[in-house]
Amino acid sequence: MLKEFREYIEQNGLIKGNEKILLAVSGGIDSMVMTDLFIRAGKETGIAHCNFTLRGEESQADEEFVAKYAADHNISFFSVRFDTRTYATERGISIQMAARDLRYSWFEKTRKKEGFDLIAVAHNLNDNIETFLINLARGTGITGLSGIRKTRERVIRPLLFASRKSIEDYSRNNGIAYREDSSNADTGYTRNKIRHLVLPLLTEINPSVENALNDTSKRLSDINEIFTAFTGSLQEKLIRKDKSFLVVNLEKLNPFITNNAVMFEFFRPFGVTSPVLNDLMNIISGQTGIEIRTGSHRIIKNRNELIISEIAPGQNISWNYNTAGELSGSPVISSVRELTITDSYRIPAAGNTACLDREKITFPLTIRNWQHGDFFFPLGMQHRKKLSDFFTDIKASLIIKENTLVLVSDDKIAWVMGKRIDDRFKVTDKTRKVLEIKMKP
Template identity: 45%
Template sequence: MLQKFKNYITQNNLLFGEEKILLAVSGGIDSTVMLHLFSSCKFKFGIAHCNFGLRGKESDGDEEALRKLAKKYKSEFHSVRFETEKHAKTLGISIQMAARELRYKWFEKIRTENGYHKIAVAHNRNDIIETFFINLSRGTGIRGLTGIDPVNGKIIRPLLFASRSDIELYCMKHKLAFREDSSNSCDKYQRNSIRHHVVPALKELNPAFEENFFKSLDNLKQTENIYESYIDTAKKNITSKSGNNFEIDLVKLQHDPHKRTVLFELISKYGFNNKILDDILAAIDSHSGRQFFSEGYTLTKDRSKLIISRNEKNDTQQFDINQGINTIEGIGTIKLTETKTKNFKAPNNRTVFVDSSLLKFPLTLRYWHKGDKFVPFGMTGVKKLSDFFNDQKIPRPQKSKIPLLVSGNKILWIVGYRADNRFRIGPKTSKVVKIEIFDK
């Protein structure tokens, strides 16, 4: 296996000369074997270990075992502890996604700060099969079905040539001690369920499943090359750049016989997935102005094109708002006028009436900050804005685009959604201010 390891590294140009590699080591059998192989080849390396804090004392035991192993190999050792569950809850993502995001961001930080050239992770040949079925279930398109690349930027995967049984035999031969992760036996994680049930069932149907799978995968990769060529031609024909925006010509898209597939490939890189694709296609025949949101981008249906623009970070922007007319570029016009009307029912969600005596000028127009709270109109209890947005089913990227009108340190109005009950007109109100916002 050692020679196969060396050959795989050479054939795929994973390492050059005296490069120093940061090894991502969990302590499990795959990464323990990878560590031993690197040491046997006399490569320069350091060890990086993430403690995700998900298994209590077991997680701490992994970290301590790796610290001792690093001393045995006389290697640099880098470790970190994450509040993974808190991170997942904050971002509204799964534990697995949160752990992946945290570890790769940290690996890159350690790499750049400590002079490592690349980061090695211990994915093996069986991971390719499991990833295929995970991506198949997610509807990721052909790119998600053609395997795991041995090189992806600064990430290298030197064990993709080896099956799990190859790794187990190597581990036994060299009597390597490794840590057992109890969560690997739990089927609540999709990868484990595929490993424990889907793949064994397919092997039972056909003992040659794995061999046939990788033959089919090679064919699929060749198909992908033809597919990519078509997509590249379509992209040149129907897309353009306008400033920082990416634009898709709808007339040309409509004439493409494979418009659904082409559109998916054009927008997926901006975070728009298969789930929203049909809604976007339906919007093509609707009026202009329809918007869709991904994690970092907004897709807008214009008259003859789809416009994809990056979501700006608005959390530091704020504007003073005074009596009279206030015009703010990119937002619109906010008008504050004292009124004697006794009809305080707002005609639309762009207008509110408030008690003038409760206002502290200048008011502030800003965007959502983490921890923001208000008292929803008609209620007496305090509510987090994050919870309010979730109740309203507002997409996460859109939350940061909703203006908030603030008086002192109190939110007066979530513009277009709900006023704060603390500024409502009461029996003792003597002056009323009408606040209106007009779109840009």
């Protein structure tokens, strides 16, 4: 198996040169065999262990077992304990999803802090097959049927070539100790249902079902590379970034709307799943203003466009600035200049820059969210207008409205930021000094 291990790493370019590898080691058979193989391959490694505190004394014994192994083999050891149940409850996610989030986040922090190049996890060929069947049962696109990836960013999976049986044989033949996780027998978990109940039935139909499913997953992975390149180029052509959100051109997307496979992969990065896809198709053909929310994004129909924004906790902004210098340090401001008017001065045409009569500005200035009931005198108008009506006039989408800030001087809106200044603060032929404020893009 050591020969296959080395060949798999080399053929797939998992490790380059003398890169240092942080091994994710639970103490189970897969991770202990992986650790042994790395030691025999002569790679520089460290061991990282997560204690999820889900199995009481058993979890504690796992941690002690891995710590002793690291000490016996003179390998750097790093460990952490998580209150996994509380984390899952607070976020409304499953224990399995919570554990996954926690471990990968901690692995990456540890990798950076301790100077490792890569993180190695011990998924094997059978894990890949189980993932394929789980995704198939739940409904997925071609990516979900492509199996577990060999690499993802700094994470490598050097055991994907090895079946569970070959790992068990290697452990037995080389006297590798490991810890049994009692939860692996619990068929209350979806993966264990597949492993202990579904696969044995499929094996009765085809004794070589594991090889057949693995080969199918590989072929789909190859197809997915081509398909991903296609949808990626489509995204580049049809999606433009506009500040904090993305805009999809529906007229250009129209030739592909009837192709569910293309639509699924096109919108998958924005949290669109199989059940959500039908809702997405409905808003595409629906009226302006209707929206859907995925687990991670909000998608709104706006005339011939879709506006996509990440879902983030609501933020009430109200920042006060006592001087122009303080204002220049605002997280949404790129520059502030106080200028004396000269014959050569020209007001910038860019909408993200406001030129205000300095003598009409009273500090402190406030940058805040706009509020219902707010009004101002749009540049060029002598009567006031509610901001809600102004947004209607300029055909602002819901996303734009929600993300618009206002600059307030002495309880008067001087600038609807990025949109229009107030006529009362405009530069005139009597203006001697200008306060020029530029927003960050």
